[in-house]
Amino acid sequence: MRFHTSLFIFTRDLRIDDNVALIEACNNSDEVICCFVLDPNIAKKDSYRLRFLLDCIKDLKNEFVRRKSILQIFSGDYHWAIQQIERQKKINAIFINKDFTPFAKKRQTEISAYCMKNKKLFCQYVDHLMYDPNLIKTLQGKPYTIFSQFFRSSVQIPVPKPREDKITNFYSEKISDYAINSNFVEWGGGRKNALKILQNISEHVDYKIKRNYPGVDGTTRLSAHNRFGTISVRELYHSIADSLGPDHILISEIYWREFFSHILYHFPDVVKKSFRRQDISWKYNQAHFEAWKQGKTGFPIVDAGMRQLNNSGFMHNRVRMIVASFLTKDLHIDWKKGERYFAEKLVDYDLAVNNGNWQWVASTGCDAQPWFRIFNPWLQQKKFDPDCRYIKKWIPELAPLNSNQIHRLEKESFGSDYPRPIVDHSKESKIAKQMFG
Incomplete structure (x- = not known):
């Protein structure tokens, strides 16, 4: 189905390149409005995470400018932001990359309900994980709960190569008036900084040994970039595999991230209680x-x-x-x-x-x-x-x-x-x- 105008909402995928839902939106729409919605409760806190996030948003915003387009930034809730956009431009579909945390699933359910009520199509894609959590199952159709078994099963499935679609059909008229606070000290966020690290990933050939010594510079410092999606997991996987080999310890780190994400998806109660031991009498001083x-x-x-x-x-x-x-x-x-x-x-x-x-x-x-x-x-x-x-x-x-x-x-x-x-x-x-x- 072809859409005249679609809306793409950035969440934990703060990049244009190899962004699954964004690419699908652009390939199936005449024009795509791109937005990021900043939680005002987060914006009030002068945290290091906020500084990193603002770095990511500013870098992403500059990339849109370079492409002669605009990233629409809002501070508020998603329902309100969508309504603000629709006051200026009617949208036919909303595209988003799936997130599997309880909060994100609630957000996605609310956006889906809005689309259903207003006769719009809601399109979701898997992007921040290598595999859909419903894909990796035991022979009995149950989720894996042992990492080694999950790893052996997962590595049999090829990891897709990063996509290099040249997308240019972004909506270029300003809708939002929100301005990013420019007083924050830069904190290393943004795709440009992530790519610099990725380009030097071969330096971590001895990561298995050096990663244990906090007094030396032996870690990649890519975890926050993974968190905010300034690089895709596919870019990360293939950069490591090409530079250090598919059996390098850093590859298993990606699968640990994948494993814990699958556990949270299939067993959301782990947020509130222990997975196994419920009988421990914790103390509190x-x-x-x-x-x-x-x-x-x-x-x-x-x-x-x-x-x-x-x-x-x-x-x-x-x-x-x-x-x-x-x-x-x-x-x-x-x-x-x-x-x-x-x-x-x-x-x-x-x-x-x-x-x-x-x-x-x-x-x-x-x-x-x-x-x-x-x-x-x-x-x-x-x-x-x-x-x-x-x-x-x-x-x-x-x-x-x-x-x-x-x-x-x-x-x-x-x-x-x-x-x-x-x-x-x-x-x-x-x-x-x-x-x-």
């Missing part, structure tokens, strides 16, 4: 939780991670596991409280991935770490930050100490203003095993 959030637990590697999060919106992946294990296995605090705090702070926050990783560490998830395996923060920092580069960067009060002294802070203070450990790891790990055993 407000002072301990605040110390964890502020990076003042007396455990250097934990505190460095939390301070990095609070002051940048990022945290090294190895350290994410350490701080999550500390909250759940040393402080015995419900993983959901930690997950919610990460949701507030992380630039790359992705509900499916964040939830899946927290439940993995807390030993409550579908394919989780065994409950008796507990990260020892002291051993973790000795092994992965032996020279304390990462710790000293984020905890300036420890800068005067040498690495040997920092690793001995479990037993000695060396006259530092840095807080003493709020718990004894050896004792708390035994309690954790009793809780789970």
Whole structure:
């Protein structure tokens, strides 16, 4: 079916190239109005995630200008934004890329209802995942809950090549008067920055080793770009496969993201409760939780991670596991409280991935770490930050100490203003095993 005027709504796909629903809209319409709807509640917060998002929107807006067109930006809800557009231009169809989070599914249902009521076609496509969650099933027709089985099944299905459609039929008259706040400090968002990283992806040949050391530049920093879709998952997959080979560890990272997204789609209750363990008697100490959030637990590697999060919106992946294990296995605090705090702070926050990783560490998830395996923060920092580069960067009060002294802070203070450990790891790990055993 051919449409005269269609509307494409950007969500977590902030790019023009290899954008499935956008390409379909342009190929099946005479003209396409493109818009982004900014949640006013998010816009009120001066968060690092907002700064990154605004970078992405500004970069996308400039790309439309380069193509002699306009990205219509609104601040409000989707229903209101669509009505504002229709006051100026009648639309025949709405195109959008599917998102599989509970909030996104609700949004898509509401837009679908609007289209049905107003006799418009609503067209949805899978874009931010490699596969539709309904595609990967066991022989019994059930969703996979073990990553290794999911991975073996998924890799048999070829990943489509990025599409290079030359689309030019964008609507070019201004509808929205919303202006992006230009006072924010740039935070590395936008497709241009993502492509720079992707062009140098071959530098991560030793990623499997370097990714564990927070004191070295060994990660890709692409997670936030994945979150906001400044590059497509197909572009990411084929760039890695072409540069480093299809068996490189970075490929499995993409499939972990895919796996957690499939779990959230098929088991949406994981947002509110544990996937497996429901019988754990979590404890709650407000002072301990605040110390964890502020990076003042007396455990250097934990505190460095939390301070990095609070002051940048990022945290090294190895350290994410350490701080999550500390909250759940040393402080015995419900993983959901930690997950919610990460949701507030992380630039790359992705509900499916964040939830899946927290439940993995807390030993409550579908394919989780065994409950008796507990990260020892002291051993973790000795092994992965032996020279304390990462710790000293984020905890300036420890800068005067040498690495040997920092690793001995479990037993000695060396006259530092840095807080003493709020718990004894050896004792708390035994309690954790009793809780789970």
